[in-house]
Amino acid sequence: MRLGRGLAVVGALAGGLYWLARYLRPQHSTLILQDKVVLITGASTGIGRALAFAFARRGARVVLAARSAARLEAVRREIEPYTGDVLVIPADLTDEEQLQSVVARTLERFGRIDVLVNNAGYWQGGRLVDLDPVRMEQVVRLNLWATMRLTQLVLPTMLAQHSGYIMNIASGFGRVAVPMVSSYVATKFGVAGFSDALRRELGGSGVRVTLVLPAWTNTDIVPPERAEVLQRYGFHIDSPDEVAERAIAALVAGRHEVILGGPIALLGVFVERYVPFLMRLYWRIFMTQEWQDAMSVPGGDEAR
Numbered sequence: 001m002r003l004g005r006g007l008a009v010v011g012a013l014a015g016g017l018y019w020l021a022r023y024l025r026p027q028h029s030t031l032i033l034q035d036k037v038v039l040i041t042g043a044s045t046g047i048g049r050a051l052a053f054a055f056a057r058r059g060a061r062v063v064l065a066a067r068s069a070a071r072l073e074a075v076r077r078e079i080e081p082y083t084g085d086v087l088v089i090p091a092d093l094t095d096e097e098q099l100q101s102v103v104a105r106t107l108e109r110f111g112r113i114d115v116l117v118n119n120a121g122y123w124q125g126g127r128l129v130d131l132d133p134v135r136m137e138q139v140v141r142l143n144l145w146a147t148m149r150l151t152q153l154v155l156p157t158m159l160a161q162h163s164g165y166i167m168n169i170a171s172g173f174g175r176v177a178v179p180m181v182s183s184y185v186a187t188k189f190g191v192a193g194f195s196d197a198l199r200r201e202l203g204g205s206g207v208r209v210t211l212v213l214p215a216w217t218n219t220d221i222v223p224p225e226r227a228e229v230l231q232r233y234g235f236h237i238d239s240p241d242e243v244a245e246r247a248i249a250a251l252v253a254g255r256h257e258v259i260l261g262g263p264i265a266l267l268g269v270f271v272e273r274y275v276p277f278l279m280r281l282y283w284r285i286f287m288t289q290e291w292q293d294a295m296s297v298p299g300g301d302e303a304r
Contacts, residue, residue: 034059037110041175042120044071046192046219056260063087093146103153116154118147119169123221123294124183136183143187161208169194172215176272180295212247215261229294236262239268
């Protein structure tokens with residue numbers, strides 16, 4: 001009798017864990033990008049430009065938004081062989097009226113928005129006591145506020161469609177608190193938390209949220225002086241094309257989150273989450289003057 005009850009309890013627990021895993025596991029997406037309308041911010045350089053190419057090659061209709069009209073036009077000419085339906089919208093995404101205009105012009109042209117890629121962002125490095133407060137406000141406004149506000153503006157259309165995909169390009173710094181980039185880290189932690197909370201809020205609505213956490217990437221955010229130090233520290237530097245392809249693969253697969261940057265990046269997220277005292281010890285040892293100088297190098301005015 002005891003054996004039977006024990007087996008029954010074990011069976012019930014195993015069944016419960018199985019169904020819990022099924023419930024928590026991301027559902028496979030049926031997303032096909034052909035003719036989908038994809039709005040990409042920060043599309044003039046770096047990861048944004050690479051994403052424009054990657055979506056265009058899959059037949060999507062692409063909306064390019066960033067500050068520089070000239071750079072956006074260059075991207076449009078480059079991706080037109082893959083998709084003839086490209087809309088360029090020069091805009092300062094820290095401005096409320098211009099954000100609203102981006103959404104209004106996209107809907108006026110295409111009548112729908114299937115994928116929103118929140119990618120635009122500023123970099124700021126250095127000791128907090130030395131940071132320019134004006135720049136700090138710009139970092140918070142573009143990296144975090146613009147992501148939240150643009151998502152808010154797009155959501156009514158997606159909810160009315162009963163379908164939509166939000167891809168937030170944050171950073172590995174959104175899960176690991178790296179010193180000497182405190183303002184940037186704060187915004188990326190904010191984007192990660194926003195994505196997690198919004199995903200739960202939208203459960204069952206047909207709108208999905210994918211959080212992409214790139215590591216160091218060969219964009220304006222990694223000038224040569226910084227790249228040299230990073231390589232000495234053993235960090236891998238991804239290409240924007242690698243990031244774009246893996247981000248879209250995660251979106252199509254319906255994944256909630258994808259961490260890029262190889263084994264070191266994955267290990268960093270694991271250690272930060274489960275044994276943070278080791279991460280504190282690591283930075284006590286490795287926050288050298290060389291690291292501080294490398295993080296303080298100007299660059300990445302429109303990183304991502």
